[in-house]
Amino acid sequence: MNFEAIIGLEIHVELKTKTKMFSRTPIDFKAEPNTLVTPIDLALPGTLPLVNKEAVIFAIRVSNALHMKIDKLIRFDRKNYFYSDLPKGYQITQDRFPIGSEGYIDLEVEGTIKRVRIQRLHLEEDTAKQIHLGDETLIDYNRAGIPLIEIVTHPDLRSGKEAAVYIEKIRQIVTFSDVSDGKMEEGSLRCDVNISLRPYGASSFGEKVEIKNLNSISNVERAINLEIKRQEKILLKGEKVIAETRRYDDSIKDTVSMRSKDETVDYKYFPETNILPIKLSGAFVNEVISNCPELADKKRKRYIKEYSLSDYDADILLLDKYNAAYFDEAAKFTSFYKTLSNWVTVEIATYLNSEQICISDFPIEPKRIALLVNLIESGDVSNKQARDIFTIMLKSTDEPLNIAKTHNLMQISDENVILETIRIVLNENKGAIEDYRAGKDRAFGFLIGKIMGKSRGKFNPTLTSKLLKREIDKNE
Amino acid sequence: MKYELLTIVELHNLYVSKKVTPLDVVEYLIELIKKDKHNFMEANMFEEAIKLAKNIGEVDKDNLLWGIPFLIKDNIATKEVITSASSKILSNYISPFDATMIKKLKAIKAIPLGKTTMDEFAMGGKGTTSHNGFTYNPLDKTKTKMMGGSSSGSAAAVTVPVVPFALASDTGDSIRKPASYGGIVGFKPSWGRISRYGLFSFAPSMDHAGYFTRSVFDAALLLEALAGYDENDPTSSTHVVDKYSKNTANSTSNYQIAVIKGIFDNILDEKLKSLFSKSIEELKILGHKVEFVEMPITLLRAIFPTYFVISCAEASSNTACYDGVNFGVRLEGNTYEEIVTKTRSELFSAQIKKRILYGAYALSKDNKDETYLRAQRSRRKIVEFINKLFEKYDFIYLPAAPSVAPKFNEYNNDDNFAIADNHLAIANFGGYPSITIPLGKINGLPVGVNFTGRPFEESIVLNIAYQLEQILEKKGA
Numbered sequence: 001m002n003f004e005a006i007i008g009l010e011i012h013v014e015l016k017t018k019t020k021m022f023s024r025t026p027i028d029f030k031a032e033p034n035t036l037v038t039p040i041d042l043a044l045p046g047t048l049p050l051v052n053k054e055a056v057i058f059a060i061r062v063s064n065a066l067h068m069k070i071d072k073l074i075r076f077d078r079k080n081y082f083y084s085d086l087p088k089g090y091q092i093t094q095d096r097f098p099i100g101s102e103g104y105i106d107l108e109v110e111g112t113i114k115r116v117r118i119q120r121l122h123l124e125e126d127t128a129k130q131i132h133l134g135d136e137t138l139i140d141y142n143r144a145g146i147p148l149i150e151i152v153t154h155p156d157l158r159s160g161k162e163a164a165v166y167i168e169k170i171r172q173i174v175t176f177s178d179v180s181d182g183k184m185e186e187g188s189l190r191c192d193v194n195i196s197l198r199p200y201g202a203s204s205f206g207e208k209v210e211i212k213n214l215n216s217i218s219n220v221e222r223a224i225n226l227e228i229k230r231q232e233k234i235l236l237k238g239e240k241v242i243a244e245t246r247r248y249d250d251s252i253k254d255t256v257s258m259r260s261k262d263e264t265v266d267y268k269y270f271p272e273t274n275i276l277p278i279k280l281s282g283a284f285v286n287e288v289i290s291n292c293p294e295l296a297d298k299k300r301k302r303y304i305k306e307y308s309l310s311d312y313d314a315d316i317l318l319l320d321k322y323n324a325a326y327f328d329e330a331a332k333f334t335s336f337y338k339t340l341s342n343w344v345t346v347e348i349a350t351y352l353n354s355e356q357i358c359i360s361d362f363p364i365e366p367k368r369i370a371l372l373v374n375l376i377e378s379g380d381v382s383n384k385q386a387r388d389i390f391t392i393m394l395k396s397t398d399e400p401l402n403i404a405k406t407h408n409l410m411q412i413s414d415e416n417v418i419l420e421t422i423r424i425v426l427n428e429n430k431g432a433i434e435d436y437r438a439g440k441d442r443a444f445g446f447l448i449g450k451i452m453g454k455s456r457g458k459f460n461p462t463l464t465s466k467l468l469k470r471e472i473d474k475n476e
Numbered sequence: 477m478k479y480e481l482l483t484i485v486e487l488h489n490l491y492v493s494k495k496v497t498p499l500d501v502v503e504y505l506i507e508l509i510k511k512d513k514h515n516f517m518e519a520n521m522f523e524e525a526i527k528l529a530k531n532i533g534e535v536d537k538d539n540l541l542w543g544i545p546f547l548i549k550d551n552i553a554t555k556e557v558i559t560s561a562s563s564k565i566l567s568n569y570i571s572p573f574d575a576t577m578i579k580k581l582k583a584i585k586a587i588p589l590g591k592t593t594m595d596e597f598a599m600g601g602k603g604t605t606s607h608n609g610f611t612y613n614p615l616d617k618t619k620t621k622m623m624g625g626s627s628s629g630s631a632a633a634v635t636v637p638v639v640p641f642a643l644a645s646d647t648g649d650s651i652r653k654p655a656s657y658g659g660i661v662g663f664k665p666s667w668g669r670i671s672r673y674g675l676f677s678f679a680p681s682m683d684h685a686g687y688f689t690r691s692v693f694d695a696a697l698l699l700e701a702l703a704g705y706d707e708n709d710p711t712s713s714t715h716v717v718d719k720y721s722k723n724t725a726n727s728t729s730n731y732q733i734a735v736i737k738g739i740f741d742n743i744l745d746e747k748l749k750s751l752f753s754k755s756i757e758e759l760k761i762l763g764h765k766v767e768f769v770e771m772p773i774t775l776l777r778a779i780f781p782t783y784f785v786i787s788c789a790e791a792s793s794n795t796a797c798y799d800g801v802n803f804g805v806r807l808e809g810n811t812y813e814e815i816v817t818k819t820r821s822e823l824f825s826a827q828i829k830k831r832i833l834y835g836a837y838a839l840s841k842d843n844k845d846e847t848y849l850r851a852q853r854s855r856r857k858i859v860e861f862i863n864k865l866f867e868k869y870d871f872i873y874l875p876a877a878p879s880v881a882p883k884f885n886e887y888n889n890d891d892n893f894a895i896a897d898n899h900l901a902i903a904n905f906g907g908y909p910s911i912t913i914p915l916g917k918i919n920g921l922p923v924g925v926n927f928t929g930r931p932f933e934e935s936i937v938l939n940i941a942y943q944l945e946q947i948l949e950k951k952g953a
Contacts, residue, residue, distance in 0.1 A: 043797040046553040046674040048709050084812040089796020268839035273681035
């Protein structure tokens with residue numbers, strides 16, 4: 001029997017707002033533990049939650065990118081449970097009225113477009129971070145109260161591969177819209193998987209298993225594939241899958257059972273009355289949407305349509321938001337987009353890779369790279385010269401043209417100068433002219449070599465070749 | 477001179493005339509407080525108070541709260557001393573911040589003398605569940621009668637009296653009922669009128685900050701000092717802060733006043749009924765219209781259960797932070813579960829545990845619709861009915877309690893569904909401003925009446941209370 005996997009994902013995205021979701025406490029992921037904590041974050045009695053406007057703005061950006069309906073009345077609820085990382089004994093979340101509802105996203109999976117429906121997107125707060133040391137647990141409240149958005153799909157995904165593409169797409173949206181670092185490895189993007197199997201053609205669902213603790217996209221894909229196989233085996237034996245929560249263990253590269261579903265907590269949701277419903281005006285929502293940084297999909301279209309880049313080049317530039325931002329900034333100063341794209345994705349990428357740094361730490365500003373591209377395209381410098389100039393630019397703040405001049409790295413494009421040398425060489429090599437006219441192409445190369453030799457490689461090769469041809473043809 | 481008998485205004489006039497200094501008054505009152513026989517005190521702030529009084533500087537003629545001593549219910553956060561909410565679980569807890577109310581009063585140089593006993597976490601109506609035991613009604617020498625709660629200590633302190641005013645909170649009737657038993661003024665303005673920042677949440681949708689005074693005018697003065705938007709309490713209102721004291725002392729006539737018949741009829745004490753009826757005649761003489769109105773009995777009967785379900789549900793969540801992990805008293809254990817279980821089981825009183833369990837029950841998946849959501853629907857219906865009344869009437873006027881202060885063993889508050897004993901919660905459902913003032917005495921013990929008005933119409937609520945107060949005082953004298 002063949003089974004179809006029914007997969008839904010819940011993604012938590014940590015927002016990079018300046019302050020926490022319900023307090024004015026600053027957020028800094030690099031800060032020492034428990035240094036960014038105020039009475040609200042510790043749930044000290046008498047404190048009241050203050051809604052972070054920036055977090056609401058960020059949630060609207062992502063809701064919009066996911067084509068969701070945006071609720072203009074922001075309301076919160078309490079989710080009640082006891083846990084050592086939860087200072088209030090409840091989490092403020094949006095249970096009844098998520099800010100975003102019923103949207104979708106189109107994925108390109110192995111050449112076909114797959115639409116995944118998004119059920120809801122809601123705002124909530126993060127818990128404190130627990131650090132287990134032997135039989136002791138340390139709690140870092142810096143993380144307590146950091147804003148999160150939770151994005152929940154309908155059970156529309158069918159494979160580990162689709163899930164991986166989906167997460168990558170969400171990562172791209174949250175990073176390009178500048179709402180999160182979107183780093184799964186660091187926990188700023190977390191994914192829980194719900195998965196069940198059913199025979200192809202069946203309309204009812206099988207028992208659902210939830211998988212938690214997945215800290216990379218590849219782990220999600222692997223865990224899903226393993227889980228499909230595990231459930232398949234059970235079903236083929238004629239047994240029943242147990243509804244449970246499983247945890248992915250990176251050390252054994254497998255999932256292990258955490259708890260069965262009948263131990264599920266009743267979260268006793270009810271409205272958070274310490275926060276009055278917040279009305280958003282249509283104008284506010286529109287402004288948030290129009291001020292949202294350009295998303296990857298839109299950039300991709302622009303690169304291909306307006307800049308005539310290939311799909312491949314566009315995708316490479318869009319692998320990383322900072323890459324794309326660098327390219328966009330440089331593109332303001334040149335119109336030779338293809339050459340610019342090559343420089344960003346080849347020369348610069350190679351350098352970053354060898355230095356193990358990120359493009360935001362790259363020493364050459366986008367504008368100077370654009371000017372270098374312009375020098376290449378105008379014929380003022382050759383590709384080889386450009387690479388030499390690039391090396392100097394890494395350690396200098398000088399403009400590429402100045403560097404080219406001071407380091408004698410310019411091509412000569414003065415027709416008179418080039419023609420003078422051409423004539424001398426032609427005079428010295430009359431035999432070669434005859435050969436060329438007799439149809440020996442090699443003779444042309446020979447002459448070019450002679451000319452370039454005399455210029456010590458500085459003549460603009462394209463121009464030189466054009467002038468030589470014209471000169472020979474003229475003397476025919 | 478017996479400074480304890482003076483109102484805020486009278487004390488102020490003494491300061492301005494330079495006959496006494498705040499230090500004289502503070503030292504005198506501290507000695508009185510030290511003799512407390514009614515168990516109204518939690519932590520005292522005597523040293524701090526004397527320091528403040530010594531360094532207070534020149535009297536400010538325009539600031540009527542300058543140098544005025546006061547007490548604070550122990551669920552209002554203070555930096556200097558423990559704020560325990562009269563619970564064992566917080567018996568070591570010092571807040572790192574002052575409640576906004578405290579900050580405001582300190583800024584205008586009122587002088588806090590300490591904290592007052594209360595029903596643990598403000599849950600209770602008798603003043604019997606504090607970790608320090610019962611609070612006694614100072615007007616009853618036999619020590620068998622209750623002060624009423626939950627603001628029992630603040631009420632007792634103003635009743636004794638030892639201070640001209642005391643801060644408190646009111647979630648069901650925790651200010652306005654004890655005020656009736658003490659023969660004092662108890663006022664809770666609209667929800668959002670006074671910042672709740674620093675007031676320990678019990679049931680936030682119904683929690684109000686307020687206070688006890690011995691005159692309506694003092695209550696108006698205090699509101700001027702305490703009202704206003706607070707950026708630390710986003711539920712506080714930006715509604716304009718009126719000149720309450722100025723508006724209070726005028727003789728507007730022709731207010732429309734409603735007496736809810738079903739509640740009045742529920743009162744069995746004939747002496748109270750007759751006192752109340754006489755007060756209606758006084759109001760009419762003042763030029764106001766007083767009418768008995770009907771309210772469906774189903775709604776009246778729903779008041780107490782609605783209050784109880786919602787307050788317990790919210791309380792079950794608001795008390796979840798008391799887990800012994802990052803503040804308060806912790807009973808040690810090997811795991812988080814052990815610590816939480818031990819701390820909460822041993823340090824919460826039976827009353828609190830009962831309410832938390834009931835609240836958790838009301839919110840649980842299987843019972844939510846029949847309990848919590850049903851209570852919410854009933855709350856909405858009651859508020860809709862009252863709002864409708866307020867389209868025609870300016871106030872609801874009723875006895876604040878069905879009798880004088882009862883004996884401790886006379887009834888069990890939680891199981892008391894008596895309509896006349898629980899109707900004040902209406903003002904908590906709708907966030908209405910509501911004031912209790914003394915009506916008179918029955919066998920030497922006071923009874924009070926209550927005016928409840930439209931949200932943010934404190935000015936006229938205070939005004940009608942002031943008018944009646946003036947007449948009753950004149951008649952009494």
